Amino acid sequence: ESDVSDRLTLESVRDSLIRQEDSIVFSLIERAKFPLNAPTYDPSYFSMPGSYGSLVELVVKQTEAVQAKAGRYENPEEYPFFPDDLPPSQVPPHKYPRVLNPAAVFVNVNKKIWDVYFNKLLPLFVAPGDDGNYASTAVRDLECLQVLSRRIHYGKLVAEVKFRDEWKHYEPAIRARDKKTLMDLLTAPAVEKAVKKRVAKKASIFGQEVKLGDDSDENKGKYKVDPAVVSRFYGDWVIPLTKDVEVQYLLHRLD
Numbered sequence: 700e701s702d703v704s705d706r707l708t709l710e711s712v713r714d715s716l717i718r719q720e721d722s723i724v725f726s727l728i729e730r731a732k733f734p735l736n737a738p739t740y741d742p743s744y745f746s747m748p749g750s751y752g753s754l755v756e757l758v759v760k761q762t763e764a765v766q767a768k769a770g771r772y773e774n775p776e777e778y779p780f781f782p783d784d785l786p787p788s789q790v791p792p793h794k795y796p797r798v799l800n801p802a803a804v805f806v807n808v809n810k811k812i813w814d815v816y817f818n819k820l821l822p823l824f825v826a827p828g829d830d831g832n833y834a835s836t837a838v839r840d841l842e843c844l845q846v847l848s849r850r851i852h853y854g855k856l857v858a859e860v861k862f863r864d865e866w867k868h869y870e871p872a873i874r875a876r877d878k879k880t881l882m883d884l885l886t887a888p889a890v891e892k893a894v895k896k897r898v899a900k901k902a903s904i905f906g907q908e909v910k911l912g913d914d915s916d917e918n919k920g921k922y923k924v925d926p927a928v929v930s931r932f933y934g935d936w937v938i939p940l941t942k943d944v945e946v947q948y949l950l951h952r953l954d
């Protein structure tokens with residue numbers, strides 16, 4: 700157990716955030732293969748006993764139920780979008796190292812992530828239109844939601860490392876419930892700037908048309924997902940929500 704905690708450094712958690720950028724950019728590209736497909740989100744498109752709401756809710760709830768049985772949410776880095784009524788894990792328990800303060804489980808911003816993803820992000824990066832592939836569309840949405848949720852809740856680990864490195868600064872602010880000071884302490888503007896730049900670059904590299912033959916300019920600027928949208932989404936939502944999780948976690952750190 701202490702091994703894992705010792706290996707936890709600001710560098711290692713940032714490395715993980717960087718790797719998770721790849722997953723986020725790729726899942727956005729996968730979702731962008733399909734147009735908006737509005738019926739996926741329309742509760743009146745289908746009806747099924749059990750009142751699931753929209754097709755995407757059906758897919759997310761049922762997939763989360765299967766994944767819960769398979770042990771997904773035993774992992775402290777995974778948070779379900781519909782935590783109520785999830786079946787228990789049916790697999791032998793895995794001993795995840797205990798790194799976070801146990802009060803951390805209650806910090807969950809998935810409702811906000813759901814809202815932001817569907818209402819702010821989706822209309823910006825998918826084409827309008829309807830090709831009928833609603834089930835695949837919903838599966839891609841779930842994929843995006845899960846990688847975003849993991850990244851944003853990873854803020855708990857980032858905050859834990861920062862707290863351990865600089866507890867002398869953090870402790871008084873936590874005791875004073877001083878969110879503003881906590882926010883100032885954990886903010887690294889140069890890192891945020893680099894993150895935004897890097898995700899735009901990843902979107903342009905991962906999302907370009909790969910053609911054989913001479914590297915003419917004909918594909919320049921044609922990306923599967925607009926790099927500027929990804930960068931703006933990170934700056935406006937992903938990073939702020941991560942910081943929000945960090946502050947909420949820190950407020951519970953001394954519980």
Ligand SMILES: O=C(O)C(=O)C[C@]1(C(=O)O)C=C[C@@H](O)C=C1
Pocket residue numbers: 713716857885886887888890891894937938939941942945
């Ligand atoms: O890398 C950090 O120090 C983080 O806290 C993560 C993160 C981010 O979300 O990318 C958030 C706050 C910091 O200002 C910089 C970056």
